[in-house]
Amino acid sequence: MNALVVFPITMHNYSFSAPACWLYSKNKDKVKGIYGFELTKELVTEYDFFIIELNWFIQLYEFFLIVNYIKKTNSNAKILFGGLYSALKYQELFVRADVDYYIQGDNEGPIDQLLNDYPIDKIPNLVGRTFSNPIDYVFTEGDYKNLEFDLDWFPSYLKYVSKDASYYMEDKNYDRLYEYNDQYNLPMIITSKGGCMIKHSGCENCMGSKHDVLHKIYNRPPIKMDNEALIGLLKKIEKKFKKASMLVIxxxxxxxxxQYFDIDMSIEIDSNMSVDSIIKMLHSFPRCIMNVGIYEEGVSGTTIRKDYKHLLEAEDENHKISFFVYNKDTDLIDIPDNRRLYSEDTFPKWAYWDFYQDFDSALRFSKLFYSKVSKQRKFIANQ
Known part of the structure; x- marks a missing residue:
C-alpha cells in the first residue's frame, strides 16, 4: 500500500511530532510526506490511502479542512488519523469527521502491517467505524533499540527547516501567538514513551503528567529508555543526520x-541527572544547546539547583546552557538574564489540559491559530 502522509501546521515552524521520524522509516518507499498547505488535487487523486496527523489540538481546524478536501476530491479515499490529540478524542472525531481508521495505543507494529497490506481485520489496535480490533500490540523497553530514523520520505521537512548552523528559525511574516525558541530539530529522541516519568508538583496542566489517561491510551505505564538504548540510537542518528534533539524526561x-557523537544537538532536561552527568552529556556533541529545568517544583531543580553555576562554568562558544524558571524563582536563583527561559512563556495556554478536554474550545482556538498563519502556509484548498 502506498500512502500520502499529511501534516497540518504545528506550533513550530514546519515541524511535526517526534514519532513520525521513526514510524515510516522501514517503509519509506511506500509513503510520501507533505504539509497541509502542499496538498493539491493532483496528489489527492494520485493516492487512495491517506494518513493525517492530529497530534496537537491547535491542528484541529486544519485537520477538518484537509479531511473534507480529500473526501470531496477523491471518493475512493480512506483516511487513517493519529497523534496525541487523536488518542484523546478519536471517538468524537469518528462522529464529526469523515475518517475511516485510527490505531489505539502504540502504533509502530500496526503501521508497518497496514503499509504491507495485512488484512484489516488482522491488524492489532486498529479501529474503524464499525469494528475495533484487539489491542494486542504493545511497545516494550526492548523495542527502543530497533527504532530507525529517516526523513527521506518527507523532503518537505528538510526543505523548509533552517539549513544554517543556527537552531533558531526566523520568519518575519509569521504572527506568533507565543514566544518560543525553535531549537528542536528532527530526529528527536524522547527518553520516556507514553508519559513523562518525572512528573512533579507544577505539572498538573501538562499532558505528560496524566498517567491515568495515558495508561488508558497505551494500555501500559510509561516506558523508560535505558542508557544502552540511548547511546545506540545516537550512534544511528549521527550516521545520517547533522542535527538532532533530545528530551530527557x-x-x-x-x-x-x-562518548562523542558528530551531531549538533539541542537537549531539554527535566530529570534527576547529576551536574557532572549533565556536563558530560553537554560535551558529547560538537555543538550543543541545553535547556535545564531548575524551577522550585522541578525534579532537576531539586538535584542541581544549588550547583547550577557549575553548569554555567562548563559553557564555551559551542556549548550553551539555559534554565527554565518561573518568575518567583528569580528571587532565589541568581541566573543571568540571557540564560533564563521563563516557564510562564514556554508553557502557553494552548498547551493546557483544559483545552485538550473540551473539543469545542480546542476547535475555536485552533481556528484562531490557523487564521494567524501567513497565507504562504495556509491549506491551499482554503485560499
Missing amino acids: SENNYDFTD
Whole structure:
C-alpha cells in the first residue's frame, strides 16, 4: 500500500511530532510526506490511502479542512488519523469527521502491517467505524533499540527547516501567538514513551503528567529508555543526520563518559541527572544547546539547583546552557538574564489540559491559530 502522509501546521515552524521520524522509516518507499498547505488535487487523486496527523489540538481546524478536501476530491479515499490529540478524542472525531481508521495505543507494529497490506481485520489496535480490533500490540523497553530514523520520505521537512548552523528559525511574516525558541530539530529522541516519568508538583496542566489517561491510551505505564538504548540510537542518528534533539524526561543518570557523537544537538532536561552527568552529556556533541529545568517544583531543580553555576562554568562558544524558571524563582536563583527561559512563556495556554478536554474550545482556538498563519502556509484548498 502506498500512502500520502499529511501534516497540518504545528506550533513550530514546519515541524511535526517526534514519532513520525521513526514510524515510516522501514517503509519509506511506500509513503510520501507533505504539509497541509502542499496538498493539491493532483496528489489527492494520485493516492487512495491517506494518513493525517492530529497530534496537537491547535491542528484541529486544519485537520477538518484537509479531511473534507480529500473526501470531496477523491471518493475512493480512506483516511487513517493519529497523534496525541487523536488518542484523546478519536471517538468524537469518528462522529464529526469523515475518517475511516485510527490505531489505539502504540502504533509502530500496526503501521508497518497496514503499509504491507495485512488484512484489516488482522491488524492489532486498529479501529474503524464499525469494528475495533484487539489491542494486542504493545511497545516494550526492548523495542527502543530497533527504532530507525529517516526523513527521506518527507523532503518537505528538510526543505523548509533552517539549513544554517543556527537552531533558531526566523520568519518575519509569521504572527506568533507565543514566544518560543525553535531549537528542536528532527530526529528527536524522547527518553520516556507514553508519559513523562518525572512528573512533579507544577505539572498538573501538562499532558505528560496524566498517567491515568495515558495508561488508558497505551494500555501500559510509561516506558523508560535505558542508557544502552540511548547511546545506540545516537550512534544511528549521527550516521545520517547533522542535527538532532533530545528530551530527557526519565529518571536515569545517563552516562556519557567517553562518548562523542558528530551531531549538533539541542537537549531539554527535566530529570534527576547529576551536574557532572549533565556536563558530560553537554560535551558529547560538537555543538550543543541545553535547556535545564531548575524551577522550585522541578525534579532537576531539586538535584542541581544549588550547583547550577557549575553548569554555567562548563559553557564555551559551542556549548550553551539555559534554565527554565518561573518568575518567583528569580528571587532565589541568581541566573543571568540571557540564560533564563521563563516557564510562564514556554508553557502557553494552548498547551493546557483544559483545552485538550473540551473539543469545542480546542476547535475555536485552533481556528484562531490557523487564521494567524501567513497565507504562504495556509491549506491551499482554503485560499
